[in-house]
Each structure stands twice: as structure tokens, then as C-alpha cells.
Amino acid sequence: MSLHPTDLTSPHMADEQQRAGEAQVLTSTPPALELDGISLAFREKRSSLPVLQEVSLTVKPGEFVSLIGPSGSGKSTLFHIIGGLLQPQQGRIRMHGRDITGERGHISYMPQQPALFPWRTTLDNILLGQENAPRKDAAASSRSVSERERRKEALQWLEQVGLGKFAKAYPHTLSGGMQQRAAFLRALLSPQELMLLDEPFSALDALTRADMQQWLLQMWEKNRRSVLFITHSIEEALLLSDRIYVLSARPASVVHVVDVPFPRPRREEITLDPRFVEWKRTMTGWMREEKYKLDDNINNAEGVHKNTSDGGVNHYE
Incomplete structure (x- = not known):
């Protein structure tokens, strides 16, 4: 599953028709x-x-x-x-x-502690969930998105959450909140829903x-x-x-x-x-x-x- 970052600065208010449609989908699946x-x-x-x-x-x-x-x-x-x-x-x-x-x-999982590998950069840490996905999920992901595209998408997400300048940084240089953002992105970009x-x-x-x-x-x-x-x-x-x-x-x-x-x-x-x-x-x-x-x-x-x-x-x- 490919996720594309959107502008998080502008609040989104769904109209009533969209909400009703979402509710109908939820009850039928x-x-x-x-x-x-x-x-x-x-x-x-x-x-x-x-x-x-x-x-x-x-x-x-x-x-x-x-x-x-x-x-x-x-x-x-x-x-x-x-x-x-x-x-x-x-x-x-x-x-x-x-x-x-x-x-x-x-499932994709985010633990109490960020659990980032100290020898991997921020970018490589958030890509870890896709690398370790079960074979069938990894195969489906590779068919739709190439490795280059996944890295590009991950970099876009890092920009969205204020970590763009830290893509090549190692975990020990990040604050606690920054490490948690990286850990959340790792879970978010994993193929499991x-x-x-x-x-x-x-x-x-x-x-x-x-x-x-x-x-x-x-x-x-x-x-x-x-x-x-x-x-x-x-x-x-x-x-x-x-x-x-x-x-x-x-x-x-x-x-x-x-x-x-x-x-x-x-x-x-x-x-x-x-x-x-x-x-x-x-x-x-x-x-x-x-x-x-x-x-x-x-x-x-x-x-x-x-x-x-x-x-x-x-x-x-």
C-alpha cells in the first residue's frame, strides 16, 4: 500500500455527505x-x-x-x-x-520506546518496516512501488513531519519527540493496514x-x-x-x-x-x-x- 503525504497545515472538514458515505462503508465491511x-x-x-x-x-x-x-x-x-x-x-x-x-x-507495531537501530540513518530506519514485511506483502509492494520510489516517498514524509533535514542523521542525534516521529513513520509506511x-x-x-x-x-x-x-x-x-x-x-x-x-x-x-x-x-x-x-x-x-x-x-x- 502506497501512502502519499498531504499538507498537514490546513485543517480538513469533511462534509456531511462524505461522512455518511464513510459510515455506510464501515457498516458494510x-x-x-x-x-x-x-x-x-x-x-x-x-x-x-x-x-x-x-x-x-x-x-x-x-x-x-x-x-x-x-x-x-x-x-x-x-x-x-x-x-x-x-x-x-x-x-x-x-x-x-x-x-x-x-x-x-x-500488523505494524510501534512500541513504547522508538527502538531505532543506532547504525541506521533516520531514512533507513523508517524503511525497515517495508524491508521486513512478510513475503507476500513485500512482493505486492515491490510490484507497485520500486525501491527508488519508496525512498522518495519516505523522504517526502520526513519533510512533512519536520525531519527532512535529519534523513541522514543517526538516532542518537535526534530528540525524543523526533525519534517517536520516525518510529511512527516506520509503522505508517509498513504495508500492513x-x-x-x-x-x-x-x-x-x-x-x-x-x-x-x-x-x-x-x-x-x-x-x-x-x-x-x-x-x-x-x-x-x-x-x-x-x-x-x-x-x-x-x-x-x-x-x-x-x-x-x-x-x-x-x-x-x-x-x-x-x-x-x-x-x-x-x-x-x-x-x-x-x-x-x-x-x-x-x-x-x-x-x-x-x-x-x-x-x-x-x-x-
């Missing part, structure tokens, strides 16, 4: 990713540690979905299962309707993180790749996502699903909206409750009445 009842327990000698318990979620084509939950609840483990590095004891994984449980090579982003901004300072959130919003709004995003920041999840899955304490299960009500395109000012503040407060309460459970400070949350639907999962609009 299989999910880009579907997890159905994923369960996993790690075994050590005679004991076992349940980590995931019947986790189900979907990512529609072109949708930005976030996962939040207490530390240690199994979010990164879930990514390893999606990527085929771990085999679930129960449940299936489907992409575009096809069962890919246990298979590798179907689904992107898994595992807390990509957690190591950045607050100001750089805010800048990277806005940059990611602009990049995603222009390309609409299917994204599953892990974060511990409720504000970040509300700002970036179409939908948010809230995981319980270990063993993790889905306890809340939030359809984010704020229209796109979004900018940082939305965080001051009273509705945004109220959602943040509500979700903070959920997360605090799960953290207490994980820490064994409380056994059960009392006095909380939950109206359940969708088989026991709370769904919020």
Missing part, C-alpha cells in the same frame, strides 16, 4: 480487527496466573480505538497475542473476517507529549489507518479515539466501552469542554476502582449500580 473471547493464563510450575479473561473488541476499518486499564492488566500481552507472538488458550482473532489466530506479519501503538508517548515530557498528540491527530485524520492504541492517559484516549475499551484489573476483561462523542477534527481546546472534563472525571473513577482491586485495597466496590447491556458490558454513548 468486516472489522479490520476482531477479538472474540480471548483468554490467557501464564503457567509457572504448578501454579497459573490468569492474565486475560474473555476479552472481546473490534476495530472497524479506518477507526482509532484505545485500550486503557491498570498497570499490569495485560494490555501489552494482548498486543503480543494479536501479533502472533503468544497463542491464547481460548478465543479467536480475525482480520477482515479471516481467522489469523497465532499468525504473524499482519492495522497499526498497534503501545504507549508511544509515555516516555516524553508533558509539553512534547501534547505536541505529539496533536501531530498524531493530524497524521491519522489525513490517512485514517485502523489503529489500536494503548495508553494510561484518560485525556489522551478521549482526545484521540473513536472508541475506548476499559479493562478491569487482572485477569483483564472489558468492563466499559465508551463511544467518544466529540466530533472530528479535534484540537487540544476540546480538553476544556465541560463534557470532556465530565467524561475524564467519570473514567478516572472507573480506573481508580480497578486500581484498588489490583492493589487488594478493596475487594468489591460498594454502592455502585451498573446498568448492563451487550452481554454484561456497559456501553456508553
